[in-house]
Amino acid sequence: MKVGLTYDLKTDYRFKENDPPDANAEFDHPSTIDVIAKAIKANGFEVHKIGNVAKVLETLDKIKVDIVFNISEGLVGRNRESQVPILLEMANIPYVGSDSLTLALSLDKVMAKKVFLSEDIPSPRFLEVKNMESLHGLDHMKFPLFVKPRCEGSSKGLSEASRVENKEELYKQVEFVVNTYKQPALVEEFIRGEEFTVGVVGNDPPEVLPIVQIKIDGKLKLKDKFYTFGHIKSDTLEYVCPAQIPEKLQHKLSTLALKTYQAIECLDFGRIDFRVDEKGNPYVLEINPLPSLSTEDVFPLFAKAVGMTYEDIVGKILQAALKRYNIQ
Ligand SMILES: Nc1ncnc2c1ncn2[C@@H]1O[C@H](COP(=O)(O)OP(=O)(O)O)[C@@H](O)[C@H]1O
Ligand SMILES: [Mg+2]
Structure with a gap:
């Protein structure tokens, strides 16, 4: 074949x-x-x-x-x-992999968040900012806030300046995102705490893979730290898999990962990014229906944690699609 x-x-x-x-x-x-x-x-x-x-x-x-x-x-x-x-x-x-609708819906983080809201999937409170006037709708949000481009991935447009403490910093960062990336900005409440990413493979039923926790500058309790384009290029970022976390949190994250995968009708494989606040409440940041399969990224770690090789996991994703189309 x-x-x-x-x-x-x-x-x-x-x-x-x-x-x-x-x-x-x-x-x-x-x-x-x-x-x-x-x-x-x-x-x-x-x-x-x-x-x-x-x-x-x-x-x-x-x-x-x-x-x-x-x-x-x-x-x-x-x-x-x-x-x-x-x-x-x-x-x-x-x-x-997923079809065009799912891919476009999740690349647009605002559209995806509207689906999350309707499905009771917790996600940080947000405001879409098309121009400076839309910042007037900000009153229901609490600083610190986080500013990202509406339709990008791979931490594009993120730097230490993305987390903003006050209106002045906010305006500056929104202006940067809108002008540099030629698109609206997404402003969210900043979730202090820890960060996780969860892989899912297959369709009927999809299988949730062991959870990966993100370590930045040697710390798991990230507080105000987050994942930037700069981190990806340095060695300040580590992945812990499987995450050493209580079973209750593992269960919460796995259940939410599956619910998110199904809510946007992801196919064959996907990865969901989470922050968990200091009280243990999880928030879905985004779903990636086209997650990186690079050997530097997390998919090989998911595989290893379930006793599979990189080749095995690629084969499993491919088999899920072949089964869906009834090709054998
Ligand atoms: N609301 C938020 N609170 C805290 N950190 C955030 C928030 N949104 C994004 N981040 C940080 O920025 C990173 C990238 O954001 P994400 O929404 O996953 O976009 P990308 O598509 O670039 O991966 C996350 O991994 C996280 O570290
Ligand atoms: Mg992400």
């Missing part, structure tokens, strides 16, 4: 004038694509590397594969992660 691979490479990205330094942060290193291709082969499949959405568009009627393993982040706009899946769907080519 032949598996196509769609992806975006950091090395393909051409920086434009005024691009922030993290403009290509979501894209993958060529080595990650090689490692995924190797894992797919280790599961007994042939691999055909296709490339990004432009390549898919160019070669759509010539793509002869049984299924596509899609990890393409897409090129522009809040629907960018949906571009490859919608083309494949049009051409009736099966693909691994």
